Amino acid sequence: MDQKKVHRDTLTIHTGHAPHEHHDSLAMPLYQTSTYVFPDAATGAARFAGEQEGNIYSRLTNPTVRALEDRITALEKGAGSLAFGSGMAAVSAILTYATKAGDHILATRGIYGCTFGLLHIMEEKYRITHDLIRMWNEEEIEAAVKPETTVIYIETPINPTMEIADLQAAVNVARRHNLTVIVDNTFSSPYIQNPLEIGADFVLHSATKYINGHGDVIAGLLTGSDADKIADLRMTIQKDYGGIMSPFDAWLLLRGLKTLAVRMERHTANAGRVIDYLKTEPMVREVHYPFDADNPQAPIARRQMSAGGGILSFTIDGGLAEAQQFMDRLSLIKIAVSLGDAESLIQHPATMTHSGVPGDDRAAMGITDGLLRFSAGLEHPDDLVEDLRNAFAAMRAKTAATAGE
Numbered sequence: 482m483d484q485k486k487v488h489r490d491t492l493t494i495h496t497g498h499a500p501h502e503h504h505d506s507l508a509m510p511l512y513q514t515s516t517y518v519f520p521d522a523a524t525g526a527a528r529f530a531g532e533q534e535g536n537i538y539s540r541l542t543n544p545t546v547r548a549l550e551d552r553i554t555a556l557e558k559g560a561g562s563l564a565f566g567s568g569m570a571a572v573s574a575i576l577t578y579a580t581k582a583g584d585h586i587l588a589t590r591g592i593y594g595c596t597f598g599l600l601h602i603m604e605e606k607y608r609i610t611h612d613l614i615r616m617w618n619e620e621e622i623e624a625a626v627k628p629e630t631t632v633i634y635i636e637t638p639i640n641p642t643m644e645i646a647d648l649q650a651a652v653n654v655a656r657r658h659n660l661t662v663i664v665d666n667t668f669s670s671p672y673i674q675n676p677l678e679i680g681a682d683f684v685l686h687s688a689t690k691y692i693n694g695h696g697d698v699i700a701g702l703l704t705g706s707d708a709d710k711i712a713d714l715r716m717t718i719q720k721d722y723g724g725i726m727s728p729f730d731a732w733l734l735l736r737g738l739k740t741l742a743v744r745m746e747r748h749t750a751n752a753g754r755v756i757d758y759l760k761t762e763p764m765v766r767e768v769h770y771p772f773d774a775d776n777p778q779a780p781i782a783r784r785q786m787s788a789g790g791g792i793l794s795f796t797i798d799g800g801l802a803e804a805q806q807f808m809d810r811l812s813l814i815k816i817a818v819s820l821g822d823a824e825s826l827i828q829h830p831a832t833m834t835h836s837g838v839p840g841d842d843r844a845a846m847g848i849t850d851g852l853l854r855f856s857a858g859l860e861h862p863d864d865l866v867e868d869l870r871n872a873f874a875a876m877r878a879k880t881a882a883t884a885g886e
C-alpha cells in the first residue's frame with residue numbers, strides 16, 4: 482500500500498510494528514530491558530562510534546519505545562519523534578533545545594500551568610524572557626516579536642477557556658523572522674489537529690491525555706519536521722537530561738493509541754450532546770467550545786482542526802460556592818484534573834489547575850470563579866446529560882428551600 486495514502490485511523494493500529502521481526506507477535510512485545518548485549522567487542526565499538534545501527538542502552542533507544550515514536554511520527558506527519566517520561570519532560574526538553582541564554586519566547590496567554598512555571602525558571606536561571614499574548618491574527622503576533630525572539634510557543638485550544646490561536650498566522654510570522662514554532666497539541670490529539678502540516682517545527686503531546694486515553698500513564702511525546710534535529714536532541718538533551726519514557730509505559734501507549742480514532746469520535750460526539758443540553762439549562766451562562774456556532778473564533782478553529790474535540794468549559798450562575806456545590810452534586814462525572822480519559826472529568830480551574838496563577842492574571846485570561854472545565858468521556862451521552870441535569874435540579878431545589886425558609 483502507498484503509505485502516504487493510509488488514513489490516520491489505520492496508522493494508529495499498524496505503524497512501527499512488523500510482526501515477523503518479533504516472533505510473529507501480533508502485539509508489539511514489551512522489551513523490558515535496561516541494556517543490550519553486543520555479540521562481540523567490535524560491534525559494541527561500532528555502535529558507540531555511530532558506524533552501526535543497533536541498541537546500546539535503553540536511555541538512548543528501546544524497541545518498544547521506538548515503535549511508539551515511529552507511530553506518532555506517522556500520525557503527526559513528522560520526520561522523527563522522541564518519547565519522554567511526562568508531557569513536561571517533552572516541554573522542557575524542546576524549550577531547552579530551541580533557546581539559549583538571553584533569548585525571548587512568545588507564548589500564547591493561558592498556557593498550561595507547569596509550562597508557565599518552567600518559563601519563570603528559564604527567566605530566573607538563564608535570562609530567557611517571555612511574553613504571553615493573544616494569537617488571533619498575524620498583526621498581533623508580528624507586533625510582539627523582539628530582536629531577541631527565537632521561539633513561538635503555542636497551545637491551541639487554550640486551557641481552560643478554549644481560546645484558539647491561529648497556527649497559520651504564527652507560522653507566517655515565524656518564517657519572516659526565522660523563529661522556531663513549537664505547538665502543544667495535547668487538547669486536540671493528532672487525530673484532530675496536525676500543526677506540522679501547517680508549517681510548525683515541533684509538535685508535542687502530554688501523552689497522558691488522549692494518546693493513552695485510559696488514565697493510567699504519565700508520558701510525553703515530541704515530533705519534529707527535521708529528522709536531524711530530532712536525532713541531535715536524542716543524543717544531547719534527552720540523553721543527558723534523561724527524562725525518558727519507560728518501555729512499559731510505551732507498551733501501554735501503543736495499546737491505547739490503537740483506539741484513538743474511535744475514541745476521538747465518541748469524545749467529540751459526547752461533548753456535542755453535553756453542549757446541546759447545557760444551552761437549555763437556565764443556570765448556565767456561557768459555553769466555550771472551538772466549533773460552537775456562537776464562538777467568534779470558530780472559523781479559525783475549523784481551518785486547523787477536523788473536529789471540535791472532547792473538551793469544553795462553561796460558566797454557571799454564581800461564584801465559587803455554586804461551582805463547588807454543583808460539582809459535589811454530580812455522581813457519574815468525576816471531579817479530577819487531567820482529561821482525555823474514558824471517564825468524564827470535571828474540574829474548577831480557579832481553585833485547581835490555575836490556582837497558582839495570580840487572581841488578576843486569571844481574570845485577564847477569562848478564568849472566573851464560576852468557570853468549570855469538562856472533559857467528555859466515553860460513557861453513553863444520555864447518562865452524562867442525566868447526571869448534569871440531576872445536579873442542576875438539586876441546586877435549584879436547595880435554592881427554593883432556602884427561599885422558603
Ligand SMILES: *Cc1c(COP(=O)(O)O)cnc(C)c1O
Nearest residue numbers: 567568569593665667687689700
Ligand atoms: C497535562 C498537560 C501537560 C503536561 O503533561 P504531563 O504529562 O502531565 O507532564 C502539558 N500541556 C497540556 C496542554 C496538558 O494538558
